[in-house]
Amino acid sequence: MAGDLHDIGKNLVAMILESGGFKVIDLGVDVSVEKFVEAARQYNPQVIGMSALLTTTMLAMKDTIDALTEAGLRQNLKVIVGGAPLSQEFSNQIGADGYASDAMTAKELCEKLVV
Template sequence: MFDFTKLSNAVIEGDNEQVQVYVKEAIDAKVDPLTIINEGLIGGMNVVGQRFKVNDMFVPEVLMSARSMNAGIELVKPFLAGGEMSNKGTVIIGTVKGDLHDIGKSLVGMMLECSGFKVIDLGVDISPEEFMAAIKENDGKILALSALLTTTMLSMKSTIDVCVEQGMRDKVKVIIGGAPISQEFSDQIGADGYAGDAAAAVELVTKLLKDNEMVAR
């Protein structure tokens, strides 16, 4: 039996080199590629997510862990049968028009990827029309909007308004986040939810997609 603890710990510590060493060991030992990802790499990131939530880890450390996990996944990818990595749903994420902040958004994107979602990160300063085009092109189920400036908060409302105008609002769940954002603001502009940090965003996306499945049934 391969010991996944050392691989998970290397991810938690953000140690790229050790992660790659242990992933290669697992591949050489003929461990199932998906098991390497789920037990070792995502297993480590799950711990990171929990520690981040209780302020036991901070953004720079989480980013290091996420990068080391991605380094491990890149090594495993060639051994996966086509498209075998789980995709729980596609999330379109970006920072709204007029705002150039991206650390929080990138962190949310990484944590969602770690949790098995497909993430299309559009970057910063994204117009409502660009968000809509990405939803259509990628069959996005969740639209995640980020803003760090109070002056760009209203761009979130504009994006939701365009979503309604284009008849897409019932096809996609909209979540928002960023330093000045609150649940109250989320309710005011008609978003489906607000997440205060990356771990909360993963929980919210998981819940919204689960609720969607229930309705579809």
């Protein structure tokens, strides 16, 4: 997320997803709302995953989901979120399609969401 430089968890999730056969496009760290929207347009992904380790940066997740909806990109797109300060409850509150607390569960979640 914007302002967040933590990437160890994000990298683990990407690695486990790739090992599970998913093609992963890693946008890196400190990813702005605009960059997520631009990437959704460019790559037309089935799932977007957002990772936040700071309580301040997790707030940008809702802004990103709202911006994706406003851009008309939300219909066939699942949004999943994760990171140490998050919870299923927070995921529900911001209108995400799923939350996972670790990389293996993130892979299982993606498998469920893309069928």
